[in-house]
Amino acid sequence: MNNSARYTRVAIVLHWLIALGVIWQIAIGWSMIEIPKSPPGVRAYWFNIHKSIGLTLGMLILLRIVWRLTHGAPPLPATLPAWQRLAARASHFGLYACMIIMPLSGYLGSSFTKYPIKYFGHTLPHWGWDSPAYKEICSQVHFVAVIVFMSLMAIHIAAAVKHMLARDGVMQRITRW
Ligand code: HEM
Numbered sequence: 513m514n515n516s517a518r519y520t521r522v523a524i525v526l527h528w529l530i531a532l533g534v535i536w537q538i539a540i541g542w543s544m545i546e547i548p549k550s551p552p553g554v555r556a557y558w559f560n561i562h563k564s565i566g567l568t569l570g571m572l573i574l575l576r577i578v579w580r581l582t583h584g585a586p587p588l589p590a591t592l593p594a595w596q597r598l599a600a601r602a603s604h605f606g607l608y609a610c611m612i613i614m615p616l617s618g619y620l621g622s623s624f625t626k627y628p629i630k631y632f633g634h635t636l637p638h639w640g641w642d643s644p645a646y647k648e649i650c651s652q653v654h655f656v657a658v659i660v661f662m663s664l665m666a667i668h669i670a671a672a673v674k675h676m677l678a679r680d681g682v683m684q685r686i687t688r689w
């Protein structure tokens with residue numbers, strides 16, 4: 513396999529960094545909402561960690577999208593059937609959509625409360641206002657989007673394992689070995 517059939521080094525690093533970050537972020541998200549409100553502090557601590565990691569991921573995702581739009585994707589192996597090409601395009605598009613919606617809905621929802629967002633301890637400018645209705649809409653979007661996101665990730669990872677076992681060159685596109 514020649515190098516031109518691989519994603520660029522930057523795209524590969526961003527893919528794995530974001531993949532690990534998102535999986536970790538989802539684990540924190542589901543765990544933190546179970547933390548009781550008293551004693552005060554523990555729940556807020558994990559919510560702040562979740563918000564800080566989520567905003568960092570949002571910035572990495574923006575960088576990744578700019579990189580993708582300016583560098584494109586390498587051509588898929590010629591042997592790949594048409595339906596798999598279509599499925600890959602559709603699912604990758606869906607993954608990108610979720611990667612945008614998750615940090616955005618989280619950030620907007622957190623802006624429509626009376627509490628400012630703390631980014632790893634630093635208070636961010638608070639432009640929003642206390643609106644339970646807007647906050648609720650954003651929370652619903654965040655919740656539905658993460659269900660769609662997890663479903664797409666399950667399909668994506670299953671497809672990756674299938675290609676890895678088939679040794680058809682797809683896995684090498686996103687790895688350096
Ligand atoms: C163990 C986990 C994962 C494996 C083994 C894996 C594997 C792969 C492989 C082999 C490709 C190249 C596919 C191709 O070129 O057609 C790819 C691309 C991609 N992966 Fe993953 N992936 C994983 C996790 C994730 C996660 C968690 C996300 C979402 C945050 C993600 C998002 C994407 C996207 C959007 C692409 C398309 C890249 C593009 O064309 O711009 N992956 N992945």
Ligand code: HEM
Nearest residue numbers: 537538541542563566567614615618619622651654655658
């Ligand atoms: C890739 C980015 C993100 C992922 C994958 C993610 C994932 C999750 C998950 C799995 C939950 C638990 C399910 C739920 O209640 O919706 C959750 C809840 C939550 N997330 Fe995120 N999140 C991300 C980014 C953010 C950001 C950037 C913020 C705020 C700045 C944020 C704020 C919240 C809040 C406040 C909750 C508690 C439930 C609510 O009030 O809506 N998230 N997130």
